[in-house]
Amino acid sequence: MVKVKNLTDKEYLYGHKACPGCGLGTIGRLALKILGERTIVALPASCMSTVTTQYPQMNYAVPSLTMAFAGTGAVLTGMSAGLKAQGVTDVHVLGLAGDGGTADIGLQALSGAVERGDDFIYICYDNEAYMNTGVQRSSLTPIGANTTNSPAGTASYGEKKPKKNLFEIMIAHRIPYAATASSAYPYDFMNKMEKTKRIRGPKFIHIMCPCPTGWGFASDLAVKIGKLAVETGMWYLAEYENGKVKMNVMPKTIKPVEEYLMKQRRFKHLTAENIKLIQEHRDSEWRLIRERWLSFTAGSRKDTG
Amino acid sequence: MINKPKSSNLDFLNGDEAVAYGAKLCRPHVIAVYPITPQTIVVERLSEFIANKLMDCEYVYVESEHSAMCAAMGASLVGARAFTATSSQGLAYMHEMLHYVSGSRFPIVMMNANRTLAAPWNIFGDQRDSLAQRDTGWIQVYVENGQEALDMIIQAYAIAENDRVYTPVMVNLDGFVNTHTYELVDVPAQHEVDEFLPPFRSKNAIDFNHPRSFCMTASTEWNTEFRYQQQQAMNHAQEVIEEVDQKFGDKFGRYYGGLVEEVRCEDAEVVLVGMGSVIGTSRIVVDKLRDMSLKVGLVKLRFYRPFPAECFKGLSPRVKAIGIIDRDISFGYEGAAASDIKAALSSSGVGPKVINFIAGIAGRDITKENIEEMYYKLFNLTQGKDEQELQFIGLRW
Numbered sequence: 218m219v220k221v222k223n224l225t226d227k228e229y230l231y232g233h234k235a236c237p238g239c240g241l242g243t244i245g246r247l248a249l250k251i252l253g254e255r256t257i258v259a260l261p262a263s264c265m266s267t268v269t270t271q272y273p274q275m276n277y278a279v280p281s282l283t284m285a286f287a288g289t290g291a292v293l294t295g296m297s298a299g300l301k302a303q304g305v306t307d308v309h310v311l312g313l314a315g316d317g318g319t320a321d322i323g324l325q326a327l328s329g330a331v332e333r334g335d336d337f338i339y340i341c342y343d344n345e346a347y348m349n350t351g352v353q354r355s356s357l358t359p360i361g362a363n364t365t366n367s368p369a370g371t372a373s374y375g376e377k378k379p380k381k382n383l384f385e386i387m388i389a390h391r392i393p394y395a396a397t398a399s400s401a402y403p404y405d406f407m408n409k410m411e412k413t414k415r416i417r418g419p420k421f422i423h424i425m426c427p428c429p430t431g432w433g434f435a436s437d438l439a440v441k442i443g444k445l446a447v448e449t450g451m452w453y454l455a456e457y458e459n460g461k462v463k464m465n466v467m468p469k470t471i472k473p474v475e476e477y478l479m480k481q482r483r484f485k486h487l488t489a490e491n492i493k494l495i496q497e498h499r500d501s502e503w504r505l506i507r508e509r510w511l512s513f514t515a516g517s518r519k520d521t522g
Numbered sequence: 523m524i525n526k527p528k529s530s531n532l533d534f535l536n537g538d539e540a541v542a543y544g545a546k547l548c549r550p551h552v553i554a555v556y557p558i559t560p561q562t563i564v565v566e567r568l569s570e571f572i573a574n575k576l577m578d579c580e581y582v583y584v585e586s587e588h589s590a591m592c593a594a595m596g597a598s599l600v601g602a603r604a605f606t607a608t609s610s611q612g613l614a615y616m617h618e619m620l621h622y623v624s625g626s627r628f629p630i631v632m633m634n635a636n637r638t639l640a641a642p643w644n645i646f647g648d649q650r651d652s653l654a655q656r657d658t659g660w661i662q663v664y665v666e667n668g669q670e671a672l673d674m675i676i677q678a679y680a681i682a683e684n685d686r687v688y689t690p691v692m693v694n695l696d697g698f699v700n701t702h703t704y705e706l707v708d709v710p711a712q713h714e715v716d717e718f719l720p721p722f723r724s725k726n727a728i729d730f731n732h733p734r735s736f737c738m739t740a741s742t743e744w745n746t747e748f749r750y751q752q753q754q755a756m757n758h759a760q761e762v763i764e765e766v767d768q769k770f771g772d773k774f775g776r777y778y779g780g781l782v783e784e785v786r787c788e789d790a791e792v793v794l795v796g797m798g799s800v801i802g803t804s805r806i807v808v809d810k811l812r813d814m815s816l817k818v819g820l821v822k823l824r825f826y827r828p829f830p831a832e833c834f835k836g837l838s839p840r841v842k843a844i845g846i847i848d849r850d851i852s853f854g855y856e857g858a859a860a861s862d863i864k865a866a867l868s869s870s871g872v873g874p875k876v877i878n879f880i881a882g883i884a885g886r887d888i889t890k891e892n893i894e895e896m897y898y899k900l901f902n903l904t905q906g907k908d909e910q911e912l913q914f915i916g917l918r919w
Contacts, residue, residue, distance in 0.1 A: 255730055257600070270738035280728035281735045282599050284592070285622050291589030295554060295596020295604070298580035302551035302602055308730075326592065329585030 219407040224250050229278045234268040238429040238436025240400025240443070241265055244342050245313060247403055251410040252338070254279055256309040259293055261323060262286040263315040264349045265342065287322045289314045290330035293337035301336075309414065310337040316357035317347045319423075320381050331390045331419040338413045338420045341383060342400075344428035352431040356381040359451070361495050362483045364431075369486040379498050387421045388457050388510075395457040398424040401443025405454055405465055412458075425452050433482020442480060449477040450499050453506070462510035474499060523783055525669075526775040527708050535707045537700040538563030540668035541607065541633045541693070543707075544675030546577050547715040548631075551602035551722075554582040554593035558612040559645045560697040561635040565607065587612035591619030591630075598628035599736060601727035603679065606630065609697060610637035610651045617655065623690050624659030624752065626737035627726050629682035630690040631675060636664075636798065636849070637697040638884040646885020647697030648849040649797065653826070653858040659752050661691040661759055662826040664797040668705045671695050673776055676710075679719055680766045686758035688726055696799040696849075698885060710774055718773050756828045763825060781830035783822040784837075786812060790819025792900035793837065795863060796847040797823045800881075800888045807893040818897050823859060834866035843875045843900040849882040856880075856912050875903040881915035892916060 229249035235241045241264055249256060258281040260266035266283045269276040284292050289312045296310045314323055319341035327339065346364050347353040354367040360379045363369040367376040387395040394416045398406040406424060413420035427442040429435065434442055446452035450471040456463045474496050478484035487495070535543065542564050545553070557565045571577035580597075584590045587608050594604040608616060613634055623630055638648045652662055661681065665671045671693065678691035695701050728734070740748050764780040771777030785801075786808055787793055796804060801822045811818045819841070821833070837844070844867065848857020855861065860878035867873050879896050882888040892915050899909050 254733075257728055259596070267739065270735045272735075272738050272740045272744055275735040275738065277735055278733055280599075280730065280733045281738075282596070282626075283735070283737045283739065284595075285588075285618055287588060288592035288595075288619065291554075291584060291586075291592030292596035292599075294582055294584070294589070295552060295593030295598075296600050297596075298552045298554070298582050298593065299597035299600035299602030299604070302580040302597075303600070305600070308600075325585060326589050329589055332585075333583060335582075 219251065219404065219411050225253070227254070227278070229254065229256070230269065230276055232274065233276045234271070235264065236430045236436070238439040240426040240439060241268065241342060243400050243403065244340065244406070244424055244426060245269070247407055248311065248340060248410050249279060251407055252309045252311060252414065255307055256311050257281070257296055259284050259289055259296065259310070259312045261289045261314050261318040262349070263318050264344070265313050265315065267349050286318055288326050289318060289323050290326035290328070290339065293339065294330045294333060294335045297335045297337050312337060312339040314339070314341055315349070316341060316343040316345060317355040320356045320383050328390065331387065331392050331421065334418050336417055336419070339422070341421070341423045342426040343423060344426045344431060346431050348428050348431045357383070360498060361478070361487050361491055363486055364483070374487060374491045375483070383423050384455065384457070388462070392421055393418040393458065394420040396422045397453060397455050398422055399443045399447060399452060399454060400424060400426045401440045402447070402454060402466070409456065431483070434480055438480065442477070445472070445477040445480065448472045449474050450503055451477050464511065471503070523779060524771065524777040528775045529711065531709050531711065532706045533709050534704055535668055536563065536702050536704045537668045537671050537695045538635070538702065539567050540672040540707045541675055541695065542567035542571070543709050544672040545605045546571050547710060547712060548603065548605070548676055548679050548719060549721070550579055550605040552580045552582065552594065552597035552604045553606065554584050554590045554597070554604065555606050556584050556587045556590045556608065556612060558587070558609045560637060560701040561607050561609040561633065563701065564633060587616040588619055591616040591623060594630045595619065595623050595626070595628055598630055598724070599728060601722070601724040603722040604630045605632070607633040609635035610639055613651045613655060614639060617658065620655055620658035620660055622737060625748065627688040627755070628690060629679070629688050631678040631682055632690065632692050633675065634692050634694045635697045635701045636694050644884040645697070647699055648883045648885070649694070650850040652692060652694050653850045655692070656827060656858065659689065661689055661756070661828065662694060663691065663824055664694045664826065665700065666799060666801045666822065667700065668703070668707045669776070670778060671700065672707055672709065673770065673774070673778070676715055676719060677766050677770050680770070681759060681762055683722055684762045685725065687755050687762050689752070689755045689759060694798065699799040714773065718770065760828045760830070778824065779822070781825045781828070782833045783824060785820035785822065787819035787821065787837065789817055790841055791817040791904055792843045792845070792897060793819040793821055793841050794845045794847060794893065794896055794900070795821040795823055795859065797826065797859065798849070800847055800849070803888060803890055804893050807890050807897070811894070811897055816897070816901070826859065829862050831866040831869070834863050835870040838867045838870035838874060839872045841874050843877070843903040845877045845879055845896045845900045847879045847881055847888065847896070851880050876911065877903065877909055878912045879915050880912065886916065888915070
């Protein structure tokens with residue numbers, strides 16, 4: 218378990234230009250504190266690259282590479298292969314990509330890299346839309362959200378499709394380690410990061426990152442909103458390793474979804490009927506989690522080579 | 523071209539195999555390739571070398587060409603020598619990454635098997651795929667045969683990794699005509715290549731003692747300056763290409779002429795210009811017509827970028843008519859090489875007449891008869907007869 222007093226005082230990400238209240242800086246900063254200075258960061262087109270690598274003001278104290286939108290998984294592969302070929306074994310290769318860059322345009326490259334079993338850590342920070350380009354929907358935008366290209370209107374309640382489940386996509390690859398996390402639960406996240414250091418092969422963390430600008434809430438509410446997502450069952454903190462899924466936080470009673478939804482501008486238009494639909498969707502997801510994942514052990518993947 | 527090998531280890535190889543041997547001799551740390559006809563034999567031979575411990579490198583089974591170039595870039599970032607190979611649709615698919623790699627100055631070497639692009643779908647050769655990548659910032663060289671393919675893979679690393687260049691190089695072989703044609707190829711000894719091409723010590727790689735951000739965002743205030751540096755690197759590459767050709771020739775006995783090779787152009791009245799495999803056929807026609815006392819010459823355009831404009835400016839006052847063979851066409855205008863060559867000719871102030879011959883599309887043969895016909899059309903121009911500026915050779919209607 219990570220202890221704050223043992224965390225390094227060194228900062229490897231600072232001076233960035235993220236919006237007030239955004240969890241991005243915290244995610245990058247804590248991840249790098251855990252991994253340390255022998256880490257290389259790869260960033261596709263995203264909020265993260267935009268707010269941290271604008272020449273000549275570079276915000277990383279570790280080497281970093283800004284990358285094509287679709288290629289994070291593949292560039293991590295290349296770094297990992299290049300290091301291995303030169304006999305370097307003490308370097309962490311870290312990808313920091315958004316939800317669109319991971320679940321949409323970058324999914325093929327990520328799948329390829331995980332299937333190949335390359336040694337890297339991939340963090341998908343999920344602010345649930347293309348925030349960098351102005352709040353357009355991605356496949357990780359939740360049902361009912363008002364975005365600039367899935368607007369609520371007289372004939373629309375906003376985004377029509379529920380969120381794609383990346384965690385399960387990673388489990389389907391029999392990845393050595395996958396987890397979900399939230400910027401509102403930094404200990405949980407740091408403990409998960411700590412685990413990634415000890416596991417060879419691909420590691421994937423899908424971390425929820427509430428976005429004051431795109432979701433529409435005051436910048437001092439980011440942690441509260443992040444916690445409410447978990448307390449209302451709209452997000453969960455879980456891990457997959459050794460063929461098993463484990464819930465890190467299991468709400469005793471799941472709060473009504475309104476408590477989470479109605480604090481955000483993107484959901485303000487929803488009717489009682491819309492909210493009922495979202496609640497039903499949440500409940501069916503939880504049934505699936507309980508019935509499929511929490512009582513199931515998948516065969517873990519072992520390389521023979 | 524001068525070919526006086528100092529030692530000889532002849533093997534009967536096709537062009538793809540020659541590329542694979544060339545790559546092997548360069549000792550890349552990382553190979554990331556995705557198979558596509560007619561490049562596949564490169565992929566297969568390299569895999570066999572590794573499976574039999576004839577080669578020590580990380581071979582990455584990428585799931586697309588886009589990822590192939592991403593992986594090569596990631597490898598180059600950590601100081602590894604990276605190799606990849608593709609063709610046609612694959613090259614188009616990695617288009618975005620070509621800009622990333624050249625813009626962030628990673629000296630990656632790639633073989634491209636020239637093949638046409640769909641639609642209409644076709645696996646055979648023309649040069650539309652690579653010519654369409656003109657502005658991606660890659661150095662492009664077009665080879666005539668298997669020997670030149672092998673030699674240019676080795677030279678490509680020497681050029682790309684030169685301090686004054688740090689720009690990726692694409693080595694182009696005509697699909698099937700080069701990639702699948704078996705020829706005797708002299709495979710240099712490993713120790714000779716090691717002497718010619720030292721281990722890669724990248725000046726554009728990560729250093730934990732001096733962490734840097736690579737390939738970062740450069741705003742309007744700074745973007746022009748990065749582009750200017752790329753242009754300067756290309757200008758330097760012109761000198762470096764000549765130097766590397768000389769050094770390679772001194773070591774291995776084969777000199778290719780650098781940016782271009784002029785064949786019997788000294789007193790030529792009419793000259794044809796071409797790239798790639800058509801040069802081999804054209805040499806025969808030139809000799810035949812010269813035997814008939816016709817003053818014909820041939821320019822082998824080896825490097826398309828950086829473009830050897832000086833060569834054509836020099837040729838301009840000496841010749842009466844120039845024919846440019848393009849295995850592509852930029853629809854709505856003319857062939858890509860024709861536009862560049864005409865621009866160079868006109869900037870010299872004296873402009874010979876020009877015909878742009880569109881030929882060899884999607885694997886159609888450019889025969890000796892076709893080439894002869896081109897020369898005669900050029901002579902028509904010198905005799906004051908009319909010829910269309912753009913002509914499709916062997917058009918069926």
